[in-house]
Amino acid sequence: MRFLLLSLGLCLLLSSCREEPKINYSATKTADFSTAAVAGPHPLATKVALKVLQNGGNAIDAAVAMQFAMAVVYPRAGNIGGGGFLVYRDADGNSEALDYREQAPAAADRDMYLDEEGNVVQGLSTRGHLAVGVPGTVAGIAEMHRKHGSRPWKDLVGYSIDLAMNGYRLSQSEVGRIKRYHDDFAEFNKSTPFSDTTVVEGSLIVQPALAATLRRIRDKGAAGFYKGKTAELIVKEMKSGGGLITLEDLANYKPAWREPISKDYKEYRIISMPPSSSGGLCLAQMVEMLEPYPLSDWGFQSTPAVHTTVEAMRRAYADRAEYMGDSDFYPVPLDSLLDDDYLAGRMNDFREDSAGTSDAIVAGLEAVRESYETTHISIIDAAGNAVSITTTLNGNFGSKVMVDEGGFFLNNEMDDFSAKPGVPNMFGLIGKEANAIMPGKRMLSSMTPTIVEKDGELFLVLGAPGGSTIITAVLQTFLNVTEYGMPLAEAVNAPRFHHQYLPDVIVHEADALGNGVKEDLEKMGHQFRETKYMAVIKALQRLPEGTIVAAADRRNPDDDVKGY
Structure with missing residues (x-):
């Protein structure tokens, strides 16, 4: 069987877009595949998903491996410190949804981002330790694999461990983002692999601390994140900066299967x-x-x-x-x-x-x-099972807080609550009582x-x-x-x-x-x-004859499609 790989650059397209009044919107990353396809935000992660499919894994298997790979190679948005949503349709037409959105810690309260006069304190829900909700990503990935996975968990997580240990090369766009947030990294962290001011395009990023975290997840599943060493590191990080998440918050987190809309x-x-x-x-x-x-x-x-x-x-x-x-x-x-x-x-x-x-x-x-610092993957496997998954840290690199010795960034999803009903969040969205902060509650999303x-x-x-x-x-x-x-x-x-x-x-x-x-x-x-x-x-x-057309967006130069 002939495997087709596509990873096209966008420089020529973007240049022509500036010069020409008419744009060929189809001149971007797209391909037709006869059997299975993946569209995702980073070529290395998309390649991992393709390998899983080629080796007989199903769409969920590919999604599991790909999500962990994105936590390594796409740190501004790919994550194990955030949350997300799965919409799944199997080959027989049955569909379901998995909600693994973050939750407010038990110590959270509806007025936690207000000053004494009842006004929202700017930045308190978007930067630093207090902005972090209880992560749901690892629990969600483990749950979708438990219910629908066909390949061994350890094998699927193993791809990301290899990437973290062997390293990956930074793209030009990634370097720009790292430099843009250097001051934030310095403010909230002792050090991160991304705080080096000398990084340039092509710099090799090796992440041994993240690899160690992923090994615990590989060996113990969700418990390798929500209990034991990793959970202790998260709580230690929270205490260092005034965050609220406790060991109990982590141990109590559960994803939820829901009826799709x-x-x-x-x-x-x-x-x-x-x-x-x-x-x-x-x-x-x-x-x-x-x-x-x-x-x-x-x-x-x-x-x-x-x-x-x-x-x-x-x-x-x-x-x-x-x-x-x-x-x-x-x-x-x-x-x-x-x-x-x-x-x-x-x-x-x-x-x-x-x-x-x-x-x-x-x-x-x-x-x-x-x-915009969210990620999405779309997968169709050879049997016709389909996966649509969106995950996020919320902002670029989330709260800008990396778990010391854990090697992963934490979300700033608490901003997606209504810090004060009627007051817009960082994206200008208005919310009211339905989205007010409550302990254990999931914040509203646009994903x-x-x-x-x-x-x-x-x-x-x-x-x-x-x-x-x-x-x-x-x-x-x-x-x-x-x-x-x-x-x-x-x-x-x-x-x-x-x-x-x-x-x-x-x-x-x-x-x-x-x-x-x-x-x-x-x-x-x-x-x-x-x-x-x-x-x-x-x-x-x-398409009606079974061909799968894959398309990634011109708006992100790192987007990639692969299939066979």
Whole structure:
């Protein structure tokens, strides 16, 4: 069997994008594979997943090995000190979701980031030891392997240990990020492998402390992280900087299997993540609100298509702010928020010729910022099992705190709670009581790992990093394929726009909303803010004859696809 590997650079593409008004959005990292495929954020980690598939492992096996490999070679976002979500569909069409989001420590309280006057203390929930939630990644990986893995745990973890001991070479983009956060590393750590100011492109990074941590996980499973030596190192690190996590917090952490969010859209069925993620719920709401409108007739990023899509985004994010949080702690009204009549009613005040205002759009039911430094992987194996996984540390290198002698960064996910209801987090997202801090509670997320069926058959596997823009990027990629007829690579790399209720602006990439569309929308009352780029999609599409198309995003030069 012929194995195809693809790892294409983007320098030529990005150069041409700056010089040419028209961009070939399909000229990026993409390939067709006959049997299995992986799309991920780093070529070395993607290569590990491919090896597992080639050796007869299934999609879960590949995901397990790949997630640990990312903790080694992608330290700004790949992690064992964070958390994430899995959406899984087996070859028979059965689907489920695993929530291994971080939790607030038992000593956390709703006002822990407020000063004496009740105002949010800037930086307290984003930097340093107090920003850290109880990590869920290792427990989540162990649980998905327990239920669906087919290859020995020790073998799958072993790939990451080899990478940590043998080292990997830094890319230019990684060097830039390391230098950018040097002062943060120095402030919160005695030393890290990434605090050396002499690092340059090609520098070899060897991580013996991380390798030792991974060996404990290899030998003892989740207990090798949540108990014993590693747990003691985490707690010691917490005490050194005023953090809250205790041995009891670690020992008590459990991931949760949940029923996925499902929503039909024409001949398609969207399967996505439920709370504690808002992603699947918002995505389902938006497609339902948009289904009655002739998007394909209007055309890609035409004035009416953008206007209507923005107004659906505005309404979904308003509901996100009011109603969404950890469903184990707050009665998220899922049935009501997904009700077809309710969602049709959400667009009753939509006007085709004028922008709505977020002051006027409130949550529709009666009362009863993830960063770009997230990772996503999409995998389809030879049997047809599909995995969509998004994990995160939240910000670049999370809290900037590395566990001394442990070799891994800890998250700053506590910022994804509503530090003060109504006050935006680092991504400008508003939350209310549903997402207030409580001990043991999971913070609300925008991560949107998603699988799409067409006429009951596997069709798309996709997701992204990108903070609050994840949900709208997944939406637009889906619509680009299904409504605007784009090949997958073009759909992934097409320019994007975003609206999240508050602030009341359309955020857009520089090459979006051309041909007078932005001017038309301004006349309708919309306001704008330009951004360099948004979420970074990794996607797979299974064609009717069985070919798998893999596409990675031009927005991240490290993205990679592999398959056979």
